[in-house]
Amino acid sequence: MRKAEIRVKNTRAGWLIQNDTGYQFEYDAHYLQSGHPEPVSLTLPLRSEPYTSNILFPFFDGLIPEGWLLDIAEKNWKLNQRDRMGLLMACCADCIGAVSVHAVNEEEAL
Numbered sequence: 001m002r003k004a005e006i007r008v009k010n011t012r013a014g015w016l017i018q019n020d021t022g023y024q025f026e027y028d029a030h031y032l033q034s035g036h037p038e039p040v041s042l043t044l045p046l047r048s049e050p051y052t053s054n055i056l057f058p059f060f061d062g063l064i065p066e067g068w069l070l071d072i073a074e075k076n077w078k079l080n081q082r083d084r085m086g087l088l089m090a091c092c093a094d095c096i097g098a099v100s101v102h103a104v105n106e107e108e109a110l
Contacts, residue, residue, distance in 0.1 A: 001017060001018065001019045001020075002017070002018045002085050002086075002089070002103075003015060003016070003017050003018075003103075003104040004016045004017075004085075004088065004089050004101050004102060004103055004104060005101075005102045005104055006025070006040055006099065006100075006101060006102075007099070007100045007101075007102065008031075008037075008038055008040055008098050008099055009038075009098050010100070011031065011034075012028050012030075012031060013027060013028060013031045013037070013038075013040055013099075014026055014027040014028050014031065014040065015028070015104075016057075016060060016085075016088075016101070018056075018085040021052075021054075022052060022053055022054040022055065023052065023053045023054075023055070023056055023057060023085075024050050024051065024052050024053075025040075025044060025050065025051045025057060025060075026049075026050035026051070027046060027047065027048065029048070032046060032048060038098070040059065040099050041057075041059035041099075043057070043058065043059050044057065044059060056084045056085060056088070060088055060101070061084055061088075063088060063091075063092045063095050063099065063101065064084060064087045064088055064091060064092065065087075065091055070087070073087060073090060073091050074087075077090045088101050089101060089102075089103035090103075
């Protein structure tokens with residue numbers, strides 16, 4: 001299992017988890033109860049129930065760099081282009097826009 005903290009404008013908005021069955025995204029309960037929560041994407045509207053998918057949600061996949069920048073990331077971190085969750089966690093802590101992805105190590109994930 002791999003887990004990433006998803007932030008909107010540097011505030012924890014939820015969690016993205018990859019496990020044996022696919023992917024799950026769930027908004028943080030405190031975030032949902034905050035003054036004016038914003039969805040991370042129009043395709044992932046605010047709700048308390050988790051979203052599940054067999055593939056990485058297209059919004060998150062779209063955050064991963066392409067072209068020469070992806071080549072640099074693959075070489076520097078020795079990541080496979082097919083490891084979309086690994087690329088997302090390695091490359092998307094400082095994205096353009098309001099959403100960022102921060103890897104959670106195994107001790108924090110439990």
